[in-house]
Amino acid sequence: MDPQAVLASVAVLGGVGLTFGTLIAVANRKLYVWEDPRIDEITDILPGANCGACGFAGCRAFAEAAIDGEVAPAGCTVMGEAELEDVATMLGVAAGEADKVVARLLCAGGTDVAPRKALYDGIESCGAAVAVSGGGKACAWGCIGLADCAVECTFDAIRMNDVDLPVVDTEKCTACNDCVEACPLDLFVLLPMDHKLIVQCKNLLDGDAATDVCAVACNACGRCAQDAPEVVTMSDGLAVVNYDRIDLADPSAAARCPTGAIRWVEGAQRFEVELTAAGSLTG
Incomplete structure (x- = not known):
């Protein structure tokens, strides 16, 4: 096998990889959308049932709505009292009340x-x-x-x-x-x-x-x-x-x-x- 051909192939592949890596890095920087880290934290506290009883598509959607102030923590009817207080404390709001x-x-x-x-x-x-x-x-x-x-x-x-x-x-x-x-x-x-x-x-x-x-x-x-x-x-x-x-x-x-x-x-x-x-x- 010709060593020069091997080196050329490696150089080409390396160049392609470097080019695409650079493009991905630039796209990531330009297209990056910041997401509130509390979404994941609150989602982890929620029961994970994704039952929809709160009126949202799932627990993560509820977490996003709670952070945006669209719903009180008590809007989740599955959480226990301890978890409810944890979410309220994290958001700095009252737990609220929900009609059963x-x-x-x-x-x-x-x-x-x-x-x-x-x-x-x-x-x-x-x-x-x-x-x-x-x-x-x-x-x-x-x-x-x-x-x-x-x-x-x-x-x-x-x-x-x-x-x-x-x-x-x-x-x-x-x-x-x-x-x-x-x-x-x-x-x-x-x-x-x-x-x-x-x-x-x-x-x-x-x-x-x-x-x-x-x-x-x-x-x-x-x-x-x-x-x-x-x-x-x-x-x-x-x-x-x-x-x-x-x-x-x-x-x-x-x-x-x-x-x-x-x-x-x-x-x-x-x-x-x-x-x-x-x-x-x-x-």
Whole structure:
């Protein structure tokens, strides 16, 4: 092998490498964008769940927003108190307060009150059951009870009760939206806990037709709308709460509901069915 050819090759490659290295160094200097080092520090303190409950795309996006003053540290619903104080101290701001938001189920029709019209024998999944048989329940709007929401919950905040309804642990729930996305019937919504008036039904049938398929269905009697017209209206045979005016609501809005479809909920939702002195069902 010709030594001069080898040296020439080395020289050429070295020159190319030096040229590109110089160009990269110049580009790095010219195109450099400064990034606040606190972003990485705060991101490391955050839980790393990237659940989106804060309203941002992930923990890093939340850290950037917190540094820019767009959100208080308390906007992260997953952090513990110690971590919350660490972030607040690092930013030199108050930790702030955030209204507790949790997942609420818009159905109280468990197996004790909502009969099945068909037996589903397949993959243990609400989505699969709905795709194959519409879910198998007589109420086409009711919870299927195969626990897709509980399986998907990142924070183990949902358990299935004895009548195959998902119960949300409000202490564990971070409003991460997993259950909302998992439910094929869109039965979960995220609500602040101080929004206590909830219609636990999405059945669009009226009167006996509704209660024939679920004893705790809204039967479109309209009593709640009569008692709280500033907050509740009737639409397509179903009571609808106007949460823009929820501050005007009180327990009287649900007091005369004959089926317990509309409830005043303190804390976690309860789905046990009881018979009131007036003969109405509550749950």
